[in-house]
Amino acid sequence: MERQIIRINNIKCKPNDGLDVIRKKISKLLMLSKDDFVFEIAKRSIDSRHKPDIMYIYSVNVLKVSKKSLESVMKKVKDKSVLLTKKVYYELDDYKKANIELSEEERPVIIGFGPAGLFAALNLSRLGLRPIVYERGLEISKRREKVNTFWNGGALDTNCNVQFGEGGAGTFSDGKLNTQIHETTGRISYVLKTFVEHGASDEILYVNKPHIGTDVLAKVIVSIRQEIIANGGEIFFGTKLEKINLVKNEEARQVDSIELRDLSTGKIFTKNAKRVVLAIGHSARDTFEMINDLGICMEPKPFAVGVRVEHKQELINYNAYGEAVNNPKYNLPTADYKVTYQSTCTGTKRGVYSFCMCPGGYVVNASSEENALAVNGMSYSSRAGENANSAIIVTVTPEDFGDGVLSGVAFQRKLEGAAYRAGNGKIPVQLFEDFCNGVKSTSFGKVTPNTKGETNMANLKEVLPEYLTDCLVEGIHGFNRYIKGFDNGDTLLLGVESRTSSPVRIIRNENLYSINAKGLYPCGEGAGYAGGITSASVDGIKVCEAIAKELLN
Structure with a gap:
């Protein structure tokens, strides 16, 4: 969805200036009373080229003007830093919410609960598609205990550590949310807005290099998990993918079921599934080996x-x-x-x-x-x-x-x-x-x-x-x-x-599933389609859209 706005760039303020100063500058540029408009900060960066004179540089969006159209306001404005434009908003409602009761094998299955799996699960749950998530590591509270034990000289748990567990590798990071991908669909803003809804500071919506921090990110992830469950999704920790079973379907192979190991008991069980999102992260080397043995098309990448x-x-x-x-x-x-x-x-x-x-x-x-x-x-x-x-x-x-x-x-x-x-x-x-x-x-x-x-x-x-x-x-x-x-x-x-990004790419088609295994959706950083928390989250959203189109339209 697009919405018309007035964008004002290059508003310069001292670091200690508040919103009242920004409002006064907008008022002067638009020749409006300071109470006649609604605005949001779109971007804030720091200009330190003339230090020690430090400036904050703002871009703002004027969303609404009392008793006037935005076009009429712009007729009086001559400043080139002010322009009438449109802002793209991502609307999950564009994908019809399910009014159907999916069978167990039709419910989407997600392997991995890092950013890609997290947002695939969240949006699928918001659409009423009741995803099922399997994550080899543990939920954050138990995962933190395992990691701290290791850092203090204890044993390494190879299934639950800095790489594996709720939130993925990003949980124990700076929680950076900047990305190299471009905002054309509103998905990036949607990701940041979702983090804010679940407890992150609203500063991440506009600072030049947004970050959350490992302590806040952990709380945000738990809150998102709780929403997924409230929406009918299920999440199983300590459960590792062992095998993907494929069947011949017309001219191609199709996902039929998966085999998983309950790491607390060691027992293997089978889950029938037609759609499996492979959001495994860049360190799931044993999973790379397994799907390579299956002949799933992959390639090395830099x-x-x-x-x-x-x-x-x-x-x-x-x-x-x-x-x-x-x-x-x-x-x-x-x-x-x-x-x-x-x-x-x-x-x-x-x-x-x-x-x-x-x-x-x-x-x-x-x-x-x-x-x-x-x-x-x-x-x-x-x-x-x-x-x-x-x-x-x-x-x-x-x-x-x-x-x-x-x-x-x-x-x-x-x-x-x-x-x-x-x-x-x-x-x-x-x-x-x-x-x-x-x-x-x-x-x-x-x-x-x-x-x-x-x-x-x-x-x-x-x-x-x-x-x-x-x-x-x-x-x-x-x-x-x-x-x-x-x-x-x-x-x-x-x-x-050594773990900057995935060393492989699992090749997928325009429908976002594997080119030689229908129903298998490689997703996120581990699959070679993202490079950080935000881009992985966006890729999870894209895979959700592909599944929703198939199930709901």
Whole structure:
């Protein structure tokens, strides 16, 4: 659905200005009384080019004007930053709500309860289609206990950890909601609005780089789960997909049933199902192996690997805001960064870039397999930690790791095994100066690790291949032109960052099901169709739409 609005761009305000200041500026631009219109903030970004003079830059939507049409208001406006346009709203009601009672085998089944599975289940439940969700990990309260036990030196549960469980890998992250996909259908705004309805701050609707934080995100996910159940959906935790059974149907194979293991008892049971959403996440390597053995069409895809880097957050704040960080009138957000560099040191151009930057956050042990170690970044909503951390990564392609369908998985496992050995089972950490020199660190400088999970000094050049370590050294030095002090000798490197995205894509057709298994809907990040919480959520919505069209129209 489209709605006519007046969009006003480039409204400049001091960080401590309130909504009353914005309203006055709108009033002046539109030549209206300040009480004659209804508006919403569409976007807010920070302009720190002239620090310490920091400005917030707003875009706003004027939705309604008292006793006047928007067209008549615009006739008097000459400012080019003001335009009459339309805003797209996503309407789930476009898909007729079910007035039918689906049989058990007709009810949609969803494998995985990360963002893609979450939104597929939510929208299917809102349409009255009573989805059934199976997730190998546990609900958040029990999952948090398992993860904290592991971080404190206990055993790893390979089915319930930072990668697997309610909310997916994003639950133990910064909860970033920015995305590279474009808003053309209103689905992105719908995702953000849904998070707000379930407890997130309404700031995520307009800040330039929205985030929730692991603590708030967990509560939001539980609230969404409760709505799904209230709408007639069912969610089973501790239940792992073991097999998909296909039958020949005319010219193609069709999903007929699935076999699942109850991890609490070890027993396997069969569930008849015609429509299965495969929202498995990027770390479900055993599931990739199973569907590859079934002959489901898949292909390897590029991804990126590297390390986490840690700096003092105060260094990042000062780089972003200068002396404005000491202005008591400004309540500036904890600063983040995004950096890219084109490396040429290996004779081949390779991009080196930051990914999933966590202001005031932690580097976490994100392992999901025995004798293997992977790291990720995590922040709480306050972003109040002493250090900033970010993945610094380099893209790798099948030319690097092999063109077999699962060669990327094997490459990840090789790196994670090397990281586990280098850190003797703990997160391997090294000062950047020592990394450049290829020697194991023996002590910390100004930066000490801020981690969830224990660390050990190591030489990360023994973990990553030389062509990647050379690119990382060149790139980190190159980033110093944007952030002074980025390549300080006591900057910390922690490894290995290997789960940036799925190493495979499960190929699907225009109807969003597998090109050689009707009724199997690859979905989200693990299937190779998303890259983060928001894009995975949007893909879950798209798969819901495809199923709804088939069942309801």
